[in-house]
Amino acid sequence: MFRVVFCKGKQKEFLRKAQAESNLNDESIAKLCGICSRSFRDWRREKFYMTLESAKTLSKKFKIEMPRIKKVLPYWWSKFRREACRRGGLNCFKKYGRVGGDPEYQKKKWYEWWEKEGKYKTTFLTAPKPIQEPVFSQDLAEFVGIVLGDGSITQRQITITLHREDDREYGKFVVALIKRLFNVPVGAYYSRKDPVVNFVVSRIRLVRFCIEKLGLKQGNKIKQQVDIPRWIKQNELYSIVCARGLVDTDGCVFTHSYKVNGKLYSYKKLCFTSYSRPLRQSMFNILKVNGLNPRLAQNRDVRLDSIKDIQKYFQVIGSHNPKHLKRFRNRGEVA
Secondary structure (H helix, E strand, O other): OEEEEEOOOHHHHHHHHHHHHHOOOHHHHHHHHOOOHHHHHHHHOOOOOOEHHHHHHHHHHHOOOOOOEEEEEEOOHHHHHHHHHHHHHHHHHHHHOOOOOOHHHHHHHHHHHHHHOHHHOOOOOOOOOOOOOOOOOHHHHHHHHHHHHHEEEOOOEEEEEEEOOOOHHHHHHHHHHHHHHHOOOOEEEEOOOOOEEEEEEEOHHHHHHHHHOOOOOOOOHHHHOOOOOHHHHOOHHHHHHHHHHHHHHHEEEEEEEEEEOOEEEEEEEEEEEOOOHHHHHHHHHHHHHOOOOOEEEOOOEEEEOOHHHHHHHHHHOOOOOHHHHHHHHHHHOOO
16 A cells, blocks of 8 residues: 655645536545545545555546645655654764754753743743732731741742651641642652752742732842741730741750769750841730740840740740640640
8 A cells, every 4th residue: 555645726726626526515425445544534634645556446437537646655654754853863872972953052042042032931931920919917927927937938839848757747747737728739748959949930920920919039048137927026916926836936945054063964945046136126026925035145146044944935936846745845845
């Protein structure tokens, strides 16, 4: 069996003439050629070459002159073409070390196109994906505290970085909180060098929402000396849960030990660390307003030194990080 090649437009003309002379629909004339109606329509629009046998059958049956034949090909000629392409590609790679044009030139031209018009075009691939935009709430305020603590904001992503082992359970809480607030997927990426996990949300609209609606900032938090947004500081409940998010990420509970007259004494302390002066001051104010006695220490820490203050912190502000709760409850101190 062979396929036949006519001049451009002649195959379409021949098949239309055969239909006109026979007065048959697509299905009937396709059956006559031994093919399905879809294949016949592909022949008619010259997507594929028709078979020589079918052309002879239609010409003889309906007394239509067959167009001048340019070429006759094997029925499975496309297989031979693919093999020729494969061999050509291999020879090109052996000769030039690549297939196709100069990659550096292609990259240069692509960047020119991108800067001129590509980045301004919106397609289903480049269009920002939707998010759920929540109203101000305690959950949203705690999310802000988490981002101010161990989060970062780039042009397209929100990332929360936690300890892989110590914060394993807390990480589950953070992921559930983000999904509940914004209805977006959260990716988890483990570092090979450090014992951390990065929880990443890739959403341009979430970045815009955090900057424009929540008052967060993109880029380096220390250089920008970030602070708790005003809408949180003006609300007592929002301030408390935001402080909880900050301490759960950038805070710690530790045991302070010392000796007096040979006797060992130890008790728990709580410390929040930040290199942003406004953020430290806001944390100090929130603790103070809630009846605690914080202390600014070492130009980077806000501390609670007494057992009474530690107990009151976990009663009033609390924690969603099992790591802090476990360390606080060890050695008999119970909230």
